[in-house]
Amino acid sequence: MTDRTVDRLNGITPSALDLIGNTPLIALDRLWKGPGRLLAKCEFLNPTGSLKDRSSLFMITKARESGKLNDGDPVIEVTSGNQGGGIACVTAVLGHPFTVAMSKGNSPQRAIMMKALGANCILTDQVNGKPGNVTADDVAAAEEAAMKVKDEIGAYYVDQFNNQTNWLAHYEMTGPEIWRQTAGKIDAFLIGCGTGGCFVGTSKFLKEKNSNIKCFVVEPEGCQPIEGCTITKPLHLLQGSGYGCVPTLFKPELYDGTMAVSDEDAVKYRKLLGQKEGLYCGYTTGANIAAAIKLLQSGKLPKDAVVVTILCDSGLKYPE
Structure with missing residues (x-):
């Protein structure tokens, strides 16, 4: 035992x-x-x-099981905050460096939490939303920023939407x-x-x-x-x-x-x-x-x- x-x-x-x-x-x-x-x-x-902790656990552990994500590999994601927080928790426990991109229109409390869990947070300017109101264009701007970093560090992209x-x-x-x-x-x-x-x-x-x-x-x-x-x-x-x-x-x-x-x-x-x-x-x-x-x-x-x-x-x- x-x-x-x-x-x-x-x-x-x-x-x-x-x-x-x-x-x-x-x-x-x-x-x-x-x-x-x-x-x-x-x-x-x-x-x-x-x-979002549930899907964060599944998306990361299934990626590890499939061989798409290996021990110590960096991880990146785009989030409105909750998914990023969940992934930050999972990657902290499993030992993956984590970078997350989020629109500044999402509540700052979420960024504070992700940083506390060890995540590198990229906060992007809003396109046509305003604080507390985030549009699809705002999310697209965060995704564009994330993709640039993804290629630079060779990170596994979680891609929650797909x-x-x-x-x-x-x-x-x-x-x-x-x-x-x-x-x-x-x-x-x-x-x-x-x-x-x-x-x-x-x-x-x-x-x-x-x-x-x-x-x-x-x-x-x-x-x-x-x-x-x-x-x-x-x-x-x-x-x-x-x-x-x-x-x-x-x-x-x-x-x-x-x-x-x-x-x-x-x-x-x-x-x-x-x-x-x-x-x-x-x-x-x-x-x-x-x-x-x-x-x-x-x-x-x-x-x-x-x-x-x-x-x-x-x-x-x-x-x-």
């Missing part, structure tokens, strides 16, 4: 990587009293306070956890789309278990490309989501519709989540909650429906 096996039996966790996943599913009964029930995965309890192991993390982790925690009693799942990884992986698993489960995408009001709408509001509060284009990883056969949420409702339900449930989360979480309640009120589901969404990250990552 190895020392690590003994540690596990004694309740000792070997590393931060072993803290990723298996987050609680919490009932938001004080915020939503019915009809139906609203449950949410507490992803802010992952090591860097974000859902990496298939992104959604695989949620197919193998998040979906099974939700199915187990609800004992299969779930009527709908919904979440906003940045890369689309969580929506695709979780929805694919749940629909394979029960094809009657409805899966919805949360989009910022006025920025609804998945719904097929003309973009009228590219600037919104949902950092890491709603970039104004359909994500490459998105699989339309998995979704049953979209739920549009205004900035005002995202702020409203973010505050209510804190005041009613004692949970301090970010704006994307506020949007997920607003959309879930909108869905429960819509008549699209049975009156006793169970809806599951995601508490994406900690509110400590955002300026007030």
Whole structure:
């Protein structure tokens, strides 16, 4: 029996990587009293306070297993903050130098965290966004900066927007956890789309278990490309989501519709989540909650429906 096996039996966790996943599913009964029930995965309890820790773990470990990434090789990624934080955690534990490029429009708290985890942070000027509102063009500018450095140092590019192991993390982790925690009693799942990884992986698993489960995408009001709408509001509060284009990883056969949420409702339900449930989360979480309640009120589901969404990250990552 190895020392690590003994540690596990004694309740000792070997590393931060072993803290990723298996987050609680919490009932938001004080915020939503019915009809139906609203449950949410507490992803802010992952090591860097974000859902993205899951895909970060998968994308790096799968790259190592495939031979695309060898011990000590440098890693580079473009991020809105959460993915970069997750990768910084994973690469710190596994011993990879990490460089990350991010728009200055994303909250500075994220850059502070990534630097604390040993990452080299490249912060790029915004193209047409503003602080707190990051556009697809802003992300493209960060990607251009990252590609220059990638070639200079010969780094492995994680490429979260096109990496298939992104959604695989949620197919193998998040979906099974939700199915187990609800004992299969779930009527709908919904979440906003940045890369689309969580929506695709979780929805694919749940629909394979029960094809009657409805899966919805949360989009910022006025920025609804998945719904097929003309973009009228590219600037919104949902950092890491709603970039104004359909994500490459998105699989339309998995979704049953979209739920549009205004900035005002995202702020409203973010505050209510804190005041009613004692949970301090970010704006994307506020949007997920607003959309879930909108869905429960819509008549699209049975009156006793169970809806599951995601508490994406900690509110400590955002300026007030």
